[in-house]
Amino acid sequence: MSAMSEKYKIGVVGGRDTVLCFKAIGLDIFPVTAEDPEGIRRTIDRLVYESYGIIFITEEIAQIIDETIERYKNHIVPAIILIPGNQGSLGVGLKKIRDNMEKAVGVNIL
Numbered sequence: 001m002s003a004m005s006e007k008y009k010i011g012v013v014g015g016r017d018t019v020l021c022f023k024a025i026g027l028d029i030f031p032v033t034a035e036d037p038e039g040i041r042r043t044i045d046r047l048v049y050e051s052y053g054i055i056f057i058t059e060e061i062a063q064i065i066d067e068t069i070e071r072y073k074n075h076i077v078p079a080i081i082l083i084p085g086n087q088g089s090l091g092v093g094l095k096k097i098r099d100n101m102e103k104a105v106g107v108n109i110l
Contacts, residue, residue, distance in 0.1 A: 008053025008077065013043055014061050018085045022056070034064055041068045044080075053077050058085040 012022040016031035023029045030047070032040045040061055045068070047055050055078045062069055062082050069080055 008051055010054045010056070011047050011052045012056045012083075013040070013047070014056075014058030014083075014085060018058050027056075028052075032061060034060065037064050040065050044068050044072075048072060048078055051077075053079065055080045056083050057081070058083055060085045 009028060011028045011030055012019045013030045013032055015033070019029040019031050030043050032043055044055065044057070044065065057069070057080060059082050062080075072078060072080055
């Protein structure tokens, strides 16, 4: 099967209260807890291995496993996208977008 015809899945990783609403729209959810950083890392690695093309992860959880997210940062697949948790945004996702834009363009345009 060529890479162009491969079907990718979408997963959402975060606290149970945050990810449950994504199940209603048909996305695969993976509830995790901040108290289990190794379990979070294993979940992300498994999603990459199982051909998840987009992985949404809450900012709170992403901060715990920053090195794992950095490992996949330069890969085309998966796209790891930080989203706010049910407590609201921590500003981490927007900072990463700003940093990537500045790296790509050479100046902060946001």
